[in-house]
Amino acid sequence: MSRLKKIETDKDSSGVKKPRKGRKEMINVTGMRDILPQDQKYWQAVSKVAEKVADDYGYGRIETPILEYTEVFARGIGKQTDIVEKEMYAFEDSGGDNLAMRPEGTAAIIRSYIQHGMINQIQPVKLFYAGPMFRHDKPQSGRYRQFYQFGYEAIGEPNPALDAQLILMGWNCLNELGLESVVQVNSIGCPTCREEFKKALVKYYKPKTKQLCESCQRRLIKNPLRLLDCKEEGCQKFKDGAPQILDYLDEECKKHFMKVLEYLDELDLPYVLNSQIVRGLDYYTRTIFEYWSNDDSEGKSAMGGGGRYDGLAEILGGRENTPGVGFSMGMDRIVSKLREKEINVTETYQPEIFVAQLGESAKKKTFVVYEKLRKKGFKVAQAFYKDNLKTQLELANKLKVKFTLILGQKEVGEGTILVRDMEGGIQEVVDFNKIENDIAKRLDKWHQQKLEKFTAPEEGDMPEVRPKGEKRAKDLEDFNDEADSNFEGAYGGGDAMFSGDNEDY
Ligand code: AMP
DSSP states (O other): OEEEOOOOOOOOOOBBOOOOOEEEOOOOOOOOOOOGGHHHHHHHHHHHHHHHHHHTTTTTTOOOOSSEEEHHHHHHHOOOOOIIIIIOEEEEESSSSSEEEOSSSHHHHHHHHHHTTTGGGGSSSEEEEEEEEEOOOOOOBBSSSEEEEEEEEEESSSOHHHHHHHHHHHHHHHHHHTEEEEEEEEEOHHHHHHHHHHHHHHHHOOOOOOOOGGHHHHHHOGGGGGGGGGOHHHHHHHHHTTTOOOGGGHHHHHHHHHHHHHHHHHHHEEEEEEOOOOSSSSOEEEEEEEETTTTOOTTOOOEEEEEEEEHHHHHTTTOTOOOOOEEEEHHHHHHHHHHTTOOOOOOSOOOSSSEOOOSSHHHHHHHHHHHHHHTTOOOEEEETOOOHHHHHHHHHHHTSSSEEEEOOOOHHHHTTTEEETTTTEEEEEGGGGGGHHHHHHHHHHHHHHHHHHHHHTTTTOOOOOOOHHHHHHHHHHHHHHHHHHHHHHHHHOOOOOOSSSOOOO
């Protein structure tokens, strides 16, 4: 298939310019995408929360390679799962090794746990990971072929308290991002009780074979548990009458599950017992769970999921009875929910000061000022490649900085620098050698004022009930509108207070 896309139009439907008719441009692989600078703030917000939760609960970061021997996933996830059967990017490399791009994190982490003898460390070994995963899935909304997950695994401890704490950790991740979710919880028992359940499922579904979708007809033979997971309308109607796994749990599995639920009750976590979630990976035992957005009643785009996998280490060549429990979160889905809900996340690059210059000697000096401020930790921007002062001030305004420091030939001669408040348009002359202290004080004052503005409603005002992010977004919008009009006012009439030799201004 060609990797070149023929461009049909000069503009797309939203009016965005495209390369001219007939031109061919390279495009990305289907189901994969670029995450552009303007989107990074969402991804970084998610990463930050994921890392914070890992720190809070004592999970250390692990990185496993993107490529593993195919066997790690085939054996770990299960040869008859959709992931291994249809979705894995698996190939033979030039040296004849069968390799696969990781479709998920857990199997490779268990491989690493065994390989590095982590069983000799204090158990459970608590690990955190984040990175791209690859599945040759049908591309559709919320489903990519390269997608990103972060996750946590606790290996070596069978206690149900750990299941409950991990469930809480995932909920906390979403909650800290401002997303409301409901945890769907189930138990699929151990391989022994599951066998009985599978038989009961086959018995129930077999007479309905002809009414099932094609995938379910295959599942009936190869992986009957997944019959419960089908999202096709024609198959949904049979779910309610299907046997329930909870009726097939043996005493130990039942006890384990009851304990998990007791802890969840104690934590007051919003969860739903859902006997129809089964998860798509074979390694799960006992507790399984998914995180559904509170506006997604069918789990069509679950934000994450996981469970216990007490047999996985043994399958991968580790010691018998090595327990484990964990979950992963889909970053792509979380980011799209943050956008959909218009949750405000902090800009990753939000400078507060801009350093502007006019004339060659001023430019040289501002290089030094910029470096000094940057090293001291100020959030500072510049455009030394621009000579025109107006252009620089326009850029400073677009970047929404609070102060612009302006240096021209005159200021260089006098040993001063101008501090322009971009909000009010007022400029003050400051001693060049005192600029760091001066600007630090001004910024402190501004931060304090912003804090008061956000936290103190006027007396008698009924505070509007809005999500936290929305409130911030609205206030910032007002603030920026104000700053825009002030800037226009100060420069629109050409009466800038700048007094340097503004040759190209
Ligand atoms: P899984 O590894 O299948 O248990 O999936 C865990 C989470 O990863 C899901 O709840 C999704 O949020 C996310 N995820 C799984 N597959 C994809 C995909 N193809 N595209 C985007 N996100 C995915």
